[in-house]
Amino acid sequence: MAESIVSAPASLPAETSLAERFAVWQDLGLDPHHCPVRDVLDHLGDKWTTLIIAVLAGGTRRFGAIQRAIPDISKRMLTQSLRDLERDGLVARRVYPTSPPSVEYSLTPLGETLLAPLAALVAWAERNHPAIRAARTRFLAEA
Amino acid sequence: MAESIVSAPASLPAETSLAERFAVWQDLGLDPHHCPVRDVLDHLGDKWTTLIIAVLAGGTRRFGAIQRAIPDISKRMLTQSLRDLERDGLVARRVYPTSPPSVEYSLTPLGETLLAPLAALVAWAERNHPAIRAARTRFLAEA
DNA sequence: CCGTATCCGGATGGATACTG
DNA sequence: CAGTATCCATCCGGATACGG
Numbered sequence: 001m002a003e004s005i006v007s008a009p010a011s012l013p014a015e016t017s018l019a020e021r022f023a024v025w026q027d028l029g030l031d032p033h034h035c036p037v038r039d040v041l042d043h044l045g046d047k048w049t050t051l052i053i054a055v056l057a058g059g060t061r062r063f064g065a066i067q068r069a070i071p072d073i074s075k076r077m078l079t080q081s082l083r084d085l086e087r088d089g090l091v092a093r094r095v096y097p098t099s100p101p102s103v104e105y106s107l108t109p110l111g112e113t114l115l116a117p118l119a120a121l122v123a124w125a126e127r128n129h130p131a132i133r134a135a136r137t138r139f140l141a142e143a
Numbered sequence: 144m145a146e147s148i149v150s151a152p153a154s155l156p157a158e159t160s161l162a163e164r165f166a167v168w169q170d171l172g173l174d175p176h177h178c179p180v181r182d183v184l185d186h187l188g189d190k191w192t193t194l195i196i197a198v199l200a201g202g203t204r205r206f207g208a209i210q211r212a213i214p215d216i217s218k219r220m221l222t223q224s225l226r227d228l229e230r231d232g233l234v235a236r237r238v239y240p241t242s243p244p245s246v247e248y249s250l251t252p253l254g255e256t257l258l259a260p261l262a263a264l265v266a267w268a269e270r271n272h273p274a275i276r277a278a279r280t281r282f283l284a285e286a
Numbered sequence: 287c288c289g290t291a292t293c294c295g296g297a298t299g300g301a302t303a304c305t306g
Numbered sequence: 307c308a309g310t311a312t313c314c315a316t317c318c319g320g321a322t323a324c325g326g
Contacts, residue, residue: 011270018262019201021269022194022212030194030214036268037193040275045188047319050180051165051173058162063288069165071173074320079289089278100287101326110274117267119161120260125179126164127154131253132183135232190299206308217300222309243307244306 043088048073048081050118053107056091057115060106090114186231191216191224193261196250199234200258203249233257 012021025035032038044050048070055061055069067078082105085091090111094104107115155164168178175181187193191213198204198212210221225248228234233254237247250258 012266014263014266016262016266017200018197018258018265021262021265022197022201026212036272037197037265040268040272041193041264042188042190045185045193047185050184050188054161054165054180057160058165069169075289076291076321077319080319087279087282088275089281090275095288098287101289103288110271110278113271114267115161117260117263119159119164120157121184121264122161122164122180123155123157123159124257124260125183128253128256129179129183132231132233135253136230138232139230210308218309219301219311220299223299238308241307242306244309246308 040088043084044118046081048077049085050122052078052081052085053090053111053114053118054122056105056107056111060104063103063105066105085111183231186227187261189224191220192228193265195221195224195228196233196254196257196261197265199248199250199254203247206246206248209248228254 012024025037028034030038044053051070051073052066055066061069063078063082066082067073067075070078082091082093086093089108092106092108094106096102096104155167168180171177173181187196194213194216195209198209204212206221206225209225210216210218213221225234225236229236232251235249235251237249239245239247
């Protein structure tokens, strides 16, 4: 997919509002290749990625250990999610050619920089979880 | 769905690490009803929600205005996403019974509290977008 | 132990047409 | 203008079985 030559806009200062950032993406036609929400966050939003990052936030883990930490993930989805994270440079995979083989996963330095903003969002979710559930109940009661 | 009587754990201080938070959810069996990642963030992770919030971060908007701001969203998906946000108490919907009718959407106070952590995550995505794209290219080159 | 391969059901989401 | 209704293709993700 011969990438466009248009370079991404210079990154804005950290305190830039969401609304201002949106205006920039909009000028680029919300092209998914230049819209970080679509190109990066959509990935974090899938069913398992955030949970896996939370596990790896605790340190290097083996494949089986991650699977035990998230009881209802299948090997298929765990492998695929880890591959995607590796592909994006957030997770490192190290294979030890022992028998039976063992494979260790850990966050890369890039992956570690994600922890702070992600933890802030998760903290928001925890703090407001009761309010959100209350809103849902109220909404249902009106229908 | 007669809700369980087990109350959610008291919320942890803001600086608590992801790994520590995960341990708490895990003790509850990662039950989706008590895991904010699953009950709240999964919702934010769907295809349009974050973009819609970014638009509303700029102020109250009418249905048509939101649709024009996000060129490739269908009316169907916009309606559905807005309903979900309204249901969770993040967005308010106000109908003016004019002819033709006009409907305004805006963030609720609860919705506004989401802007700061969300903007931080988006800022991370913007800043590291080039590094992530580079990692993808590297990954492809090895296969 | 750490995967891959295959199959398949259900959810997601786009296109289109219609309504108050 | 702001939806709803319907149909339909695609994709996500679970179950199972097999391989290095």
